[in-house]
Amino acid sequence: MIPGHAHPDELLLDEPTRRLCAAITGGALTPVRLAVIAPGGHGKTALLDLLAATGSARRYRPGTAEGPLLLVDDAHLLSDNDFAELADYAADARACLVVAARPRPRPAALTALLGRLRGQVVLRPFDLTRTQSCLRALAGDPAAAPLVLAQTGGVPGWVHRVAPHLPHPPGTDHLPPAAVEEFRLDVERLPADQVTALLAAEVNADATALAGLLDRTPTEAAALVDQARATGLLAPDGTLLPLAAAALRVLVPADRRADVHDRLAAARLGRTGPTREFATALLAAEASSPAAGAVYAAAAAEAEPALAVRLHAAAEHAGHPVDEVGRAEAEALSGDLDAALRRADALVAAGEHRAARVAAAALAYRGQPARSAELYQWAGSGPFAAIGLAAAGRLDDARAAVSAPAGNEPPTLFATAMSLAARGVLDSVSGRAAALSTVVRAAEVLAPVGRHVLIPDSPAALGAILAVHSGELGIAEPLLARALDAGTGGDLLRPRHALLAAWVAMVRGDTPRDDPAAVAGTARRTPRDRLFEVGLAVGTARRAGDLAALRGIWEQAYEAVVRHEVDLFTLLPLGEFAVAAARLGDRERFAPHLDRAWALLRDLGDPPAWASVLHWHCLHAEITAEITTAEAPEVTARRHATAVAHAEALAGAAEAGLFHAALADAARCWLDIAGGSEVDAERVEKAARGLHTAGLRWDGARLAGQAAIRTTDRKRMLGLLDCARALRGSAATRSEGAAPDPSGMARLSDRELQVAELVLVGLTYKQVGDRLFISAKTVEHHMARMRSRLGATSRGDLLAQLRTLLGERIAG
Known part of the structure; x- marks a missing residue:
């Protein structure tokens, strides 16, 4: 002042x-x-x-x-x-x-x-700070400043006039009625044509529409718009301020508002071009005339799913016929699968084939691929039916579906993409080398046209899952990134793509670049998403050796499995759950679901592209159960025999590709380690590096680390530990004068790193000493020095810091 x-x-x-x-x-x-x-x-x-x-x-x-x-x-x-x-x-x-x-x-x-x-x-509108200052000076509530600013556009006089009517209950998005009543005289003073101009602005009608409404020339209508803007009730861009819109709703007779909106809507229907923005404005103005209903119905076909759902409802409220199949599809795409299924099921009962496709897609997200495939078959959607039938283990039916005539369906990009995806999935089951390439090409074809299409799964997701099963992580990552960028499948599929991208990072042994929850945003999680989300948590906890986290998530994991039918595309989380169940001693509850997976694979002919990774996980489940559970000798013998069977299955698939050969080599090494045989360090290192090359960095480091702690030869043990460190990404040796390591690793000597790694895998000080040919007292001395150098406040704090510095525990 x-x-x-x-x-x-x-x-x-x-x-x-x-x-x-x-x-x-x-x-x-x-x-x-x-x-x-x-x-x-x-x-x-x-x-x-x-x-x-x-x-x-x-x-x-x-x-x-x-x-x-x-x-x-x-x-x-x-x-x-x-x-x-x-x-x-x-x-x-x-x-x-x-x-x-x-x-x-x-x-x-x-x-x-x-x-x-x-x-x-120049007189400027208020910003947030000035709005707060003004409200404070006029005994208003400064906390209401964001609401006041949004409603008034920062027009100083309007802020002054609403201030006495504050405070207002928090969390509301409108001003109290008394504040709106402040503007009664302003509205009543306006000439009739200016009120009409403001009502037209409420629904974003342009000067051309206003000219037709008032039977004026475009120049006269533009002058009216300028005069309306001069009232201060319009924002600089010509849109009506929310406060002014509220005043018009309250202070202008409802029949006059309805007449203006109805005539504008009728005029808009007589023109070509998109109607979404106009329909959105009508919706905000709560217009419900017959002409408005027709605008809503027309706009729903071009709107994004969430808005389309609202437009369909508004059209119905206005008494206009609604495309019920389109409405169900919009509900599904917006994530409301229950509403979509209710609506689509009623239409299917009436023989509506289009509705069957909506219900089929919703069921796929709900974890019922077999029923989904049957509906797609009935609706004549061959590629979708083939993917679902293959996922359910019905290979002959899937081949018949993909070969069925397409009828009069035009060869659009969408149809081409889904046909390629179906053929790629079937090729992967048949063992054809080009299967992954076919699915990847399907994703590329779909990208330009796949933003708001309702599909049971995307070629990108199918391709990424197949790539993980094939050890082609370098293909999965960009495939999913492109799907996220293109918005394939809209918000409904965004969580799936984000979760699979995080899954690829976990398998590789990396921290996901982006938090899946952040990438997916507010999109709803389906039961299928939940299965992978919990599987990701289980796999992460297992790789970090965090038994408490594993126990904490386990009941949720079991619930996710129960809610989702076992199919070909859920074998990744099932494999993680198999190992976790063995670690937690809860294999019996999980066994029926795993049995279903093996039966499904048998029905498909045990295709290596899909069976090898599950054999790999189940091999580790048997080894884990054998190590962590004290059982009768005959039970242990059965477990070992089962592990041998999985290793033999992997060996039988070794010729399917380098990835399968790497799993087979590593499996033989694991059998030696678990059976207590003499460790062949050279063979283990080769197998570990083979896993690393195939993208399984964590698995490679774990194999080398476990072999290291089970050999009594000091030289071989140190070599394997160095190999484990190298595969985990840390340097095996550090030369004097090297650049400082901000993580803290440079503060530890090579000997201290060796001690830390052995302690972290669970060895006692005496056992560590025996492995390194030093006394237990010397091991204790090394631990004390590490605690001092890292500033740890307790032994638990020291171990936590060492786990962070050394990466995931080599023992898993």
């Missing part, structure tokens, strides 16, 4: 304008010849009041154009005689004059008068 003043009108003005007022009243600026052009509510009158409060200025009244400083308000409303008098006054170059007016209307005489002035005062 100007020093020494506390005039309330100052609250409307920003600091530069207040300084200008001070310069004028203090005589520092002369002669004063300024224009103040701004819409209503921006503080023109407040500025003139502030100048008049000094006593050295006078307000203009007709016949009184005199004085040291003449202040003219609402100049846009003056008569020709007034302008003539003011022109005579302004002819004296020494005369001081401040003219305030709205931008429209702009009489020619006003334009001429403004041409005699030398500058313009």
Whole structure:
């Protein structure tokens, strides 16, 4: 404020304008010849009041154009005689004059008068800080500033007028009725045509539409829009301020609003082009006339799913016929699978084949691929049926479905992509080498047209799952990244793509680049997503050796398995659950689901592309159970025999590719380790590096680490530990003078790293000493030095820091 003043009108003005007022009243600026052009509510009158409060200025009244400083308000409303008098006054170059007016209307005489002035005062809307300050000064609630700013557009006069009606209950997105009532007189003063212009602006109707509505020329309609904008009730972009919209709803008779909206909607239906934006504005204005219903129905076909659901409901409310299949599809794409299934099922009962496709897609997300495939078969959607039937183990039916005639369906990109995806899945079961390439090409074809299509699964997701099963992680990552960028499948498939991207990182042994929850945003999780989400948590906890986290998530894992039918594309989480169940001693509950997976694979002919990874996980489940569970010798023998069977199955698939050969080599090494045989260090290192090359970095490091702690040969043990470190990404040795390691690894010597790794895999100080040929006391001394160097506050803190520094525990 100007020093020494506390005039309330100052609250409307920003600091530069207040300084200008001070310069004028203090005589520092002369002669004063300024224009103040701004819409209503921006503080023109407040500025003139502030100048008049000094006593050295006078307000203009007709016949009184005199004085040291003449202040003219609402100049846009003056008569020709007034302008003539003011022109005579302004002819004296020494005369001081401040003219305030709205931008429209702009009489020619006003334009001429403004041409005699030398500058313009700019009155700006409030920002959030000024809104808070204004509310605080007027005893309003500053916490309501964001709401007030959004509703008023920061128009200073409107902020002043609503301030007395605050505070307002938190969490609301509208102003109290008393605040809206403040604007009754403003609305009632407006000419009828300006009210119509504001009602047209409420639904974003342009000047052309307004001209048709009022039977005016486009030029006359544009002038009306300009005059409406000059009221201050419109934002600079021509949209109606939320406060003004609320006032019009309350203060303009409902039948008049409905008539304007209905005529605008009818006019819009007679034009070509998109209707989504207009329909959205009608929806916000709560229009419910028959013509509005027709606009809603037309716009629903082009809107994104969430909006389409609202438009379908609004069309129904307005009494317009609704495309019920399109409505069910929009519900499914927006994530409301229950509503989509209810609506689609009723339509299927009436013989509607299009609705069957909606229900089939929803069932696939709900974890029922077999029933989904049957519905797709009935609806004549061969590729979708083939993918689902293959996933359910019905290979012959799947081949028949993919070979069925396509009828009159045009060869669109969408149809081509899904046909390629189906053939790629079937090729993967048949062992054809080009299967992954076919599915990847399907994803590429679908990308340009797949944003808002309802599909049971995306080629990108199928390709990524197949790539993980094939050891082609380098293909899975960009495939999923492109699907996320292209928005394939919309928000419904975004969580799946994000979870699979995180899964690829976990299998590789990396931390996911992005948090899947953050990437997926607010999209709803389906039972299928939940299965992979919990599987990701289980796999991460297992690789970190975090038994507490594993126990904490286990019941959720079991629930996710129970809710989802076992199919070909859920073998990855099933494999993780198999190992976790063995670690937690809960294999019996999980066994029926694993039996179903093996039966499914047998029905498909045990294809290596899908069976090898599950054999790998189940091999580790048997070894884990054998190590962690004290059982009778005959039970242990059975477990070992089962592990041997899995290793033999992997050996039988070794010729399917380098990845399968790497799993087979590693499996033989694991059998030696678990059976207590003498460790062949060279063979283990080769197998571990083979896993690393295939993308299984964590598995490779774990194999080398476990072999290291089970050999009594010191040289071989150190070599395997170095191999484990290298495969895990840490340097095997550190040369003197190397660049400092910000992680803290450089603070530990090679010997301390060796001690730390052996302690972390569960060995006692005596066992560590025996392995390194040092005393237990020396091991204790090394641990104390590491605790000091790392600043650990306790032994638990030290172990936690060592796990972080060394990466995942080599013991798993």
